[in-house]
Amino acid sequence: MDKWEFRVAFGKRVEMFRKMQDLSYRELAQKCDVDHSNISKIEKGEVDLRISTVQELAKGLNVHPQELFDFKLK
Numbered sequence: 001m002d003k004w005e006f007r008v009a010f011g012k013r014v015e016m017f018r019k020m021q022d023l024s025y026r027e028l029a030q031k032c033d034v035d036h037s038n039i040s041k042i043e044k045g046e047v048d049l050r051i052s053t054v055q056e057l058a059k060g061l062n063v064h065p066q067e068l069f070d071f072k073l074k
Contacts, residue, residue: 001074008045009071015043017061017068032060 001009018028018039029036033056041047042057058065 003048004045005074007048009073010049010068011043011045013068013071014039014057014061017063018043021061023061028057028060032056034060 025036025039028039034053038047054065054068058068
């Protein structure tokens with residue numbers, strides 16, 4: 001799994017949790033310190049993340065950060 005595939009897999013987890021909670025990009029952004037336009041990019045694997053951003057996403061989604069990394073590596 002290369003860097004891009006890893007970011008995409010991570011983004012799919014973020015998207016899954018966001019949709020499970022029926023949150024829009026803006027609603028999730030209001031729950032954490034991440035701009036709504038960046039949430040879309042994160043879900044598509046278009047940006048590298050800082051660990052603080054992972055922490056904010058987990059807080060906004062009300063999940064443990066570890067759950068965002070629960071995907072299979074190829």
